[in-house]
Amino acid sequence: MYVIVDLCVVPLGVGVSVSEHVAACQKEIRASGLSHHMHAYGTNIEGPWDEVMAVVKRCHEVVHQMGAPRITTTMKLGTRTDRDQSMAEKVQSVHDKLDT
Amino acid sequence: MYVIVDLCVVPLGVGVSVSEHVAACQKEIRASGLSHHMHAYGTNIEGPWDEVMAVVKRCHEVVHQMGAPRITTTMKLGTRTDRDQSMAEKVQSVHDKLDT
Amino acid sequence: MYVIVDLCVVPLGVGVSVSEHVAACQKEIRASGLSHHMHAYGTNIEGPWDEVMAVVKRCHEVVHQMGAPRITTTMKLGTRTDRDQSMAEKVQSVHDKLDT
Amino acid sequence: MYVIVDLCVVPLGVGVSVSEHVAACQKEIRASGLSHHMHAYGTNIEGPWDEVMAVVKRCHEVVHQMGAPRITTTMKLGTRTDRDQSMAEKVQSVHDKLDT
Numbered sequence: 001m002y003v004i005v006d007l008c009v010v011p012l013g014v015g016v017s018v019s020e021h022v023a024a025c026q027k028e029i030r031a032s033g034l035s036h037h038m039h040a041y042g043t044n045i046e047g048p049w050d051e052v053m054a055v056v057k058r059c060h061e062v063v064h065q066m067g068a069p070r071i072t073t074t075m076k077l078g079t080r081t082d083r084d085q086s087m088a089e090k091v092q093s094v095h096d097k098l099d100t
Numbered sequence: 101m102y103v104i105v106d107l108c109v110v111p112l113g114v115g116v117s118v119s120e121h122v123a124a125c126q127k128e129i130r131a132s133g134l135s136h137h138m139h140a141y142g143t144n145i146e147g148p149w150d151e152v153m154a155v156v157k158r159c160h161e162v163v164h165q166m167g168a169p170r171i172t173t174t175m176k177l178g179t180r181t182d183r184d185q186s187m188a189e190k191v192q193s194v195h196d197k198l199d200t
Numbered sequence: 201m202y203v204i205v206d207l208c209v210v211p212l213g214v215g216v217s218v219s220e221h222v223a224a225c226q227k228e229i230r231a232s233g234l235s236h237h238m239h240a241y242g243t244n245i246e247g248p249w250d251e252v253m254a255v256v257k258r259c260h261e262v263v264h265q266m267g268a269p270r271i272t273t274t275m276k277l278g279t280r281t282d283r284d285q286s287m288a289e290k291v292q293s294v295h296d297k298l299d300t
Numbered sequence: 301m302y303v304i305v306d307l308c309v310v311p312l313g314v315g316v317s318v319s320e321h322v323a324a325c326q327k328e329i330r331a332s333g334l335s336h337h338m339h340a341y342g343t344n345i346e347g348p349w350d351e352v353m354a355v356v357k358r359c360h361e362v363v364h365q366m367g368a369p370r371i372t373t374t375m376k377l378g379t380r381t382d383r384d385q386s387m388a389e390k391v392q393s394v395h396d397k398l399d400t
Contacts (some may be wrong), residue, residue, distance in 0.1 A: 006341035016213030023397030040344045040387035041306035069182035075175045082169035087340035097323030106241035116313030116369045123297030140287035141206035144240045187240035197223030269382035275375045282369035
């Protein structure tokens with residue numbers, strides 16, 4: 001099962017700036033080799049379900065290891081069995097409707 | 101790593117009523133033996149990370165098997181290393197502040 | 201337009217415990233008179249769109265006034281035009297499928 | 301109060317493809333003149349609270365007018381009082397930590 005997720009990991013108890021923790025998370029995502037795209041409120045990741053979920057778990061582990069005592073993560077998960085569709089194709093599909 | 105999640109599985113392409121699919125998902129959650137609480141916009145589940153994530157995956161598998169060609173799920177995941185805290189304690193902690 | 205939301209307000213930069221801020225938010229929700237239900241990872245609220253959104257805004261205002269420099273909120277919003285459906289009916293609809 | 305949101309509007313009861321409805325929503329966002337960025341699982345929008353929320357409401361209205369009987373939307377909302385921070389600055393802040 002292939003999944004496209006949107007992941008937003010928020011450490012609590014580390015003060016108001018969270019970009020260092022988010023960057024550590026980004027490094028885990030990069031290291032996974034999975035296709036991804038960071039935006040202003042999360043990161044899209046696509047790939048096989050178990051691989052993507054393994055990265056999400058590593059993000060929690062790494063952010064706790066950095067000293068964050070608490071994490072609240074928000075995630076969307078999209079799967080489909082009717083056809084393959086990449087993140088790029090999802091965006092393109094909307095742009096096609098906008099340009100006509 | 102212990103996690104409290106809030107899970108909301110939404111099947112697409114099955115019409116406007118989704119309660120049958122949500123019920124199938126509920127059965128998977130019950131079968132897992134994990135502590136859970138259903139509300140009007142999702143279900144809280146708590147337990148060890150891998151067990152909770154296994155249930156989420158089974159929910160997607162079962163809902164696809166029922167014929168839903170597409171699923172979009174929303175999930176929150178909370179972990180903490182400073183102390184144990186159950187779902188009931190989270191709610192109680194807020195009620196304590198309200199009643200004083 | 202009637203809406204059922206699930207609201208989870210998370211203050212950042214106030215330490216690891218957030219229950220005081222969540223309780224302040226609860227007071228705003230109660231004061232609104234809107235039907236609501238708190239669970240372990242948020243609060244369901246139902247009512248007319250503008251009234252519900254006004255409460256969400258007041259939650260942000262109040263939590264900032266308490267000293268939180270930053271807030272990240274997660275929200276689900278459900279609307280439907282085919283029929284009226286309360287939060288209680290949503291939950292009942294799933295339970296009906298489970299019990300048969 | 302200035303807000304950065306991530307908005308994902310999902311119509312139910314319109315079949316498996318939702319890109320036409322998402323495109324209609326995009327047109328409302330563009331028409332608002334607010335700064336925004338679409339990604340594979342939603343759209344970031346930034347601006348004054350009331351203006352952003354007005355666009356979200358118009359999205360629901362337009363998607364219902366197109367015939368969707370039911371909508372489930374997921375949204376994240378970020379506000380801060382300690383300093384101004386645009387969507388571009390949020391992303392840049394993480395990239396700075398990654399490149400060093």
